[in-house]
Amino acid sequence: MAALPRRIIKETQRLLQEPVPGISAIPDESNARYFHVIVTGPEDSPFEGGSFKLELFLPEDYPMSAPKVRFITKIYHPNIDRLGRICLDILKDKWSPALQIRTVLLSIQALLSAPNPDDPLANDVAELWKVNESEAIKNAKEWTRKYAVEN
Amino acid sequence: MSSETNAESDMEYSEDDCSYEDYYNSVDDCDSEQVDFKKVDPEHHMLDCLSVEEVERLLNESVEALCNELEVVPSLAKVLLHTHEWAVGRVISQFRSNSSQLLISSCVKPAIPPVQHQENLTYMTCPVCIATHPREKFCSLACGHMFCKDCWAMHFEVQISLGVSTGIACMAQDCGVLTPEDFVLSLAPRPQLREKYQMFCFRDYVKSHPHLRFCPGLNCNVVMLSKELKAKKAFCTQCKTMFCFNCSLDYHAPSDCNTIKRWLTKCADDSETANYISAHTKDCPKCHVCIEKNGGCNHMQCRNCKHNFCWMCLGDWKAHGAEYYECSRYKENPNIANESAHAQAREALKKYLHYYERWENHSKSLKLEEQTVQQIKYRINEKVMTCSGTWIDWQYLMDAAALLAKCRYTLQYTYPYAYYLEPGPRKELFEYQQAQLEAEIENLSWKIEHAETTHRGDLENQIDIAEKRRTTLLKDFFES
């Protein structure tokens, strides 16, 4: 493997030394471009009390290309599909090389606090979120309890 | 026609059919005035097929004109033209009235004041690679966002490999300032990459130029130039592709671009429902013998009982004279609004299938008639070889076949249009014209398939009438 760019080393160090509240991102022992991420469900959101596992991978041309992020824990959310893929503009066309892993994770956390059913990835979830929000929130809470709470 | 296509069987029953003689006589007012179709052809469209070099020259003329007028560098001129549909005059007047606003709307200047840097810095840290370099290793666009040259180069490498060229923007978050050509070319290190970049830019320039279209033909590099920006017929002389200049789909008059897009999507979605239609055989409505359709003509004659009938509706062909031709029109149930949802759905499907069946049938007939043309060629060749006439003598037959294909093509594209037309006088008129064209084309097709027994004057007359019907229908369309 090619030497790790200085930028990735710096970002990793900072993530470990000053972690973002509610988010842990630990590089894999065998691959420094792969991160094990845990995001805790934000307070006052249907995901409160859950801890959600994600994987984050820095592609070869990072930071010119965006990190690849995916939810591993099942989650009921209009912008996250069955495969855990996330609909977030900064992961796609709004990516800028000046953004960092930290900003990406913060944006994902914000997405949990404020789902956006008008820009959906999971269509059936978004639909319910629009026509019957309380029912959708009920589902989200149930999924959180079922899949994101360790017993 | 029936499956027996040999000349003898054709001979038996070609001249004495009165149904088409009837209406033939009714339109003989047409044959005295010979019309020059090039002059009245509503499809006529001035087009040039250009090579890549010719297009480059054309674009460069606009770039040079702008550079001279505004005293700007060519790469800036290109950004301005690309973001303003290559309207040189408009760019010049906007630049003169408010250059700053033009530069902002073209994403050359940032909407907010640029970032200021201390002049005396000798070292800076690049926000992308977090490395510290001497000041001269940095550069920025008009927005003042400084990045090291290595990072710029990497940025270009990734963007160009994604196919992005004129759309490459500054690396800073939410800064949309575009990188002009000279900025990219001076920082992209690999010659191969620069070449690719210029190729992609060229593609973008052609796409942003309202008067230019890439020929959609496979592996064809021709670019079409048109003064008229309409859904008109474009024909590539290089690869012989015919397409709509506006939307680049197969040429589709009298359907408009939106209609044909909706129709093709619908056909793709409903392909399974419509599949059963693709039958090549039907039973004779009179004696029930199985008849195979192996020509393009819808006027069928049963080889068993000699009954003349219509392939589409299985009705008597006598009822298909020009004035009475009803086969193309779908008769909607006037009471449908009061019927059950189930009945309405069935009616909707019936309506769609009516139009789809005719659309599909013409498309198939076009292919079958191609085979007829081959047979005609073969027969002409035989005749010439046995000294009955020269090639020139038989040319009218080839002309007739070519016109038949043209008419049938137009007719095929009348069906999507009619399908989406709201009921009313406009639809009535259109379906009347469509029916007339339908009748003339079937006559022409019949006469061509029975060419040996049709008088030349008769056939030439039929060509005139069919083309007249076609142009009348199209003229209404292009004028509306």
Ligand SMILES: [Zn+2]
């Ligand atoms: Zn850098």
Ligand SMILES: [Zn+2]
């Ligand atoms: Zn910028």
Ligand SMILES: [Zn+2]
């Ligand atoms: Zn072509």
Ligand SMILES: [Zn+2]
């Ligand atoms: Zn079109």
Ligand SMILES: [Zn+2]
């Ligand atoms: Zn029969």
Ligand SMILES: [Zn+2]
């Ligand atoms: Zn019919």
